[in-house]
Amino acid sequence: MKHLPLARLLRPKTFHEIHGHNYIVDGFKKILFPLKHHTFLLTGSRGLGKTSLARLIAAALLCPHAELKHDPCGLCDICDRIQKGQHPDLVEIDGASKTKVEEIRDIISSSMTLPLESKYKIYLIDEVHMLSMHSFNALLKNLEEPPPHVIFVLATTEFHKIPGTIRSRCLIFQLQAPPAHELVGYLKSFCHNRDIPYEDDVLFAIAQQADGSYRDMLNIVEYSLALTQQRLDDHSLFNYFSILSHTDIHKIIDQILESDTVELKNDILKYFDKGLSADKLMKQLMSWIVEQKDIVQQPLVILYQELSKCYQLLATHPYPQSFVLMSLIRISMVASLKKKLN
Numbered sequence: 190m191k192h193l194p195l196a197r198l199l200r201p202k203t204f205h206e207i208h209g210h211n212y213i214v215d216g217f218k219k220i221l222f223p224l225k226h227h228t229f230l231l232t233g234s235r236g237l238g239k240t241s242l243a244r245l246i247a248a249a250l251l252c253p254h255a256e257l258k259h260d261p262c263g264l265c266d267i268c269d270r271i272q273k274g275q276h277p278d279l280v281e282i283d284g285a286s287k288t289k290v291e292e293i294r295d296i297i298s299s300s301m302t303l304p305l306e307s308k309y310k311i312y313l314i315d316e317v318h319m320l321s322m323h324s325f326n327a328l329l330k331n332l333e334e335p336p337p338h339v340i341f342v343l344a345t346t347e348f349h350k351i352p353g354t355i356r357s358r359c360l361i362f363q364l365q366a367p368p369a370h371e372l373v374g375y376l377k378s379f380c381h382n383r384d385i386p387y388e389d390d391v392l393f394a395i396a397q398q399a400d401g402s403y404r405d406m407l408n409i410v411e412y413s414l415a416l417t418q419q420r421l422d423d424h425s426l427f428n429y430f431s432i433l434s435h436t437d438i439h440k441i442i443d444q445i446l447e448s449d450t451v452e453l454k455n456d457i458l459k460y461f462d463k464g465l466s467a468d469k470l471m472k473q474l475m476s477w478i479v480e481q482k483d484i485v486q487q488p489l490v491i492l493y494q495e496l497s498k499c500y501q502l503l504a505t506h507p508y509p510q511s512f513v514l515m516s517l518i519r520i521s522m523v524a525s526l527k528k529k530l531n
């Protein structure tokens with residue numbers, strides 16, 4: 190049997206199965222049943238599920254059972270073919286490879302013909318920001334007054350590159366990256382459903398590593414399960430991914446707040462030796478602070494500000510690890526931080 194990556198295997202087949210994005214899903218249900226608009230633009234960083242959502246919009250419009258529950262059934266032949274990219278009335282276009290104006294004109298002229306099997310013909314243009322200005326202009330008229338059977342679903346990771354004329358003709362949905370605790374919740378139910386032993390610390394580290402992307406997270410989970418023989422409680426994973434555990438991050442935060450500069454320096458150097466990048470260390474420290482239940486404590490607020498300032502300068506520094514090491518030592522000497530947390 191062909192091996193399917195976990196991220197594809199767990200791709201949602203109904204709106205109900207989408208994790209997070211509740212407002213967006215509710216919004217689509219209202220707009221699709223009955224259909225009130227013909228052009229949609231989905232935007233958000235990579236791995237958030239834009240393509241999955243776009244396919245579900247297509248399924249919601251084409252599945253004969255969707256009207257009843259305002260959700261595609263996910264089980265019928267039509268839903269199945271849409272998920273596999275095999276339905277003739279769902280035309281998927283990769284904006285990155287179809288940038289030429291002639292190609293867009295071909296798409297537009299094909300949209301004039303009636304759907305082969307269904308009521309609608311749906312054009313999903315992924316990475317739409319890659320189109321040339323001529324292609325956008327060619328598309329414009331069609332977006333404004335599409336034939337009644339045509340639906341456009343555009344998706345982009347770079348919203349700022351979409352011309353205002355295109356944006357103003359679309360209903361725009363901005364998908365937000367979920368916070369780490371939401372990804373951890375998703376992973377916990379994933380482990381429960383499959384009887385996979387786990388530790389919170391390990392799940393949190395995987396969620397942080399994924400940086401808001403469900404697809405990346407499931408790829409990391411798949412790799413981790415292969416390394417650990419189906420367990421997510423194995424601390425050796427921290428070494429594989431060169432990331433810190435919750436306990437390690439807490440220790441660094443304490444060292445900074447208590448101005449324990451010698452230990453702080455030794456630990457940071459040890460982590461850098463193990464392959465931890467300066468960027469990842471800073472992200473993990475900031476993310477740890479944001480995840481604290483009682484975040485409104487003066488030392489944590491000031492520490493977050495100081496870390497953010499350091500992070501902004503990091504990208505342009507020629508020696509990121511030395512810069513972060515020296516910055517953390519300097520931050521640990523900030524007088525207003527020297528207060529114990531509650």
Ligand SMILES: [Zn+2]
Nearest residue numbers: 252262265268
């Ligand atoms: Zn169906």
